[in-house]
Amino acid sequence: MYEAGRYRIISADAHVLEPPDIWENHLPAQYQDEAPKLVKDADGGDAWLIPGSGTPDPIGLTATPGMPWDQFRWTGVTYDEARPGCYRGADRLKDMDLDGVDAEVIFPPQRTIGHWLGHDDEDASLAGIQAYNDFLLDEFCAPDPTRLIGMAQMPALGIDSAVDGLRKAKARGFKGVVISNWPSGGEMISEDDDPFWAAAADEGIPVTIHINLIPRATRQATREGLARVYAQGGPGAEKKEMAGAKAAAGLAGVFSMVPSVIGQLIFTGTFEKFPDLHVSMIEVSVGWIPHFLEQMDDRYWRNRSWTEVPISEPPSHYWYRNMSATFIWDPAGVRQRHQVGVDNMMWSTDYPHHGNDWPYSRRVINETLAECTADERRKILADNAVRVWHLDA
Numbered sequence: 001m002y003e004a005g006r007y008r009i010i011s012a013d014a015h016v017l018e019p020p021d022i023w024e025n026h027l028p029a030q031y032q033d034e035a036p037k038l039v040k041d042a043d044g045g046d047a048w049l050i051p052g053s054g055t056p057d058p059i060g061l062t063a064t065p066g067m068p069w070d071q072f073r074w075t076g077v078t079y080d081e082a083r084p085g086c087y088r089g090a091d092r093l094k095d096m097d098l099d100g101v102d103a104e105v106i107f108p109p110q111r112t113i114g115h116w117l118g119h120d121d122e123d124a125s126l127a128g129i130q131a132y133n134d135f136l137l138d139e140f141c142a143p144d145p146t147r148l149i150g151m152a153q154m155p156a157l158g159i160d161s162a163v164d165g166l167r168k169a170k171a172r173g174f175k176g177v178v179i180s181n182w183p184s185g186g187e188m189i190s191e192d193d194d195p196f197w198a199a200a201a202d203e204g205i206p207v208t209i210h211i212n213l214i215p216r217a218t219r220q221a222t223r224e225g226l227a228r229v230y231a232q233g234g235p236g237a238e239k240k241e242m243a244g245a246k247a248a249a250g251l252a253g254v255f256s257m258v259p260s261v262i263g264q265l266i267f268t269g270t271f272e273k274f275p276d277l278h279v280s281m282i283e284v285s286v287g288w289i290p291h292f293l294e295q296m297d298d299r300y301w302r303n304r305s306w307t308e309v310p311i312s313e314p315p316s317h318y319w320y321r322n323m324s325a326t327f328i329w330d331p332a333g334v335r336q337r338h339q340v341g342v343d344n345m346m347w348s349t350d351y352p353h354h355g356n357d358w359p360y361s362r363r364v365i366n367e368t369l370a371e372c373t374a375d376e377r378r379k380i381l382a383d384n385a386v387r388v389w390h391l392d393a
Contacts, residue, residue: 010385013348014104017086026131043076065358086352089140118219189264269310271318287332290339
């Protein structure tokens with residue numbers, strides 16, 4: 001067990017690959033027909049089939065630790081080939097030891113969680129999210145909760161459900177929560193979200209956003225749209241090389257979805273009303289942040305009078321005081337660390353997704369942070385995560 005103050009390297013963003021029996025073990029019997037089913041993909045690999053989708057979602061790129069880059073593939077990867085650390089907590093600890101990582105902050109498997117978040121049956125949606133949270137806390141993180149630090153997934157069923165979920169998560173011992181849509185369910189932030197921010201500040205629990213927020217209605221429409229695509233032959237109907245190229249292009253620009261979320265939080269006065277609230281943006285990189293802060297401050301100074309923006313400080317003030325972000329490999333961001341805020345950035349592995357460098361994280365750290373001082377390294381690699389998620393409590 002790790003004692004407070006003993007953390008040297010913390011991955012502020014890692015994930016779980018759903019174990020094959022997750023829904024069987026944790027989802028109530030009446031919802032089993034709604035659960036994703038493990039099937040074979042077109043190349044004999046394992047994949048999760050979402051009810052009604054028609055085409056399975058392969059595990060390939062979510063199970064890459066130990067694979068050379070030229071062996072990464074979307075289909076054809078099985079659970080037998082994946083390292084057990086992808087989906088079992090005790091084995092994750094062994095892989096962390098090999099990688100020199102003292103602790104990981106654990107985020108959900110996004111595709112099956114997206115299924116539950118967008119489910120049109122609210123009871124089933126809540127049951128699926130609860131099943132994942134139960135698995136995460138009671139099974140995956142149980143071997144050592146001081147090293148495996150799970151983030152509770154919040155439901156997408158409106159403000160009352162979100163507030164209730166947050167308070168229950170804190171009572172159960174979760175160190176943080178993940179929201180995947182604005183808490184009240186709107187397409188943009190509104191005052192209806194305030195009870196959730198107030199509860200987070202009151203409970204002293206940080207809120208995390210993994211890349212982006214997607215309204216529940218959009219998730220439902222996406223599910224329907226995918227069903228139509230699958231009915232016409234599925235994504236495989238397009239040449240694989242073209243589909244892969246488009247996917248890689250999207251991954252390279254993933255941060256482009258983030259500024260609107262940060263801007264809405266800051267410009268609407270959320271942190272003015274709730275100064276103790278902390279929101280962390282996960283897996284968004286940081287090299288773009290200095291430019292964005294400059295642009296926000298410029299727009300504030302030019303437009304603060306006619307827009308009656310309800311903040312008393314320039315937007316960058318709230319970034320530095322109330323927000324943070326994680327990166328995996330971001331030399332440009334590290335070079336600009338003083339503009340990003342050395343206190344506002346946290347390193348991560350993304351294990352077991354294809355952004356990870358396991359088991360060579362220490363080499364990547366030494367290369368990327370070569371120009372940092374010892375104090376800066378401590379903050380970026382561990383101390384900021386300890387502070388944000390109260391790991392010394």
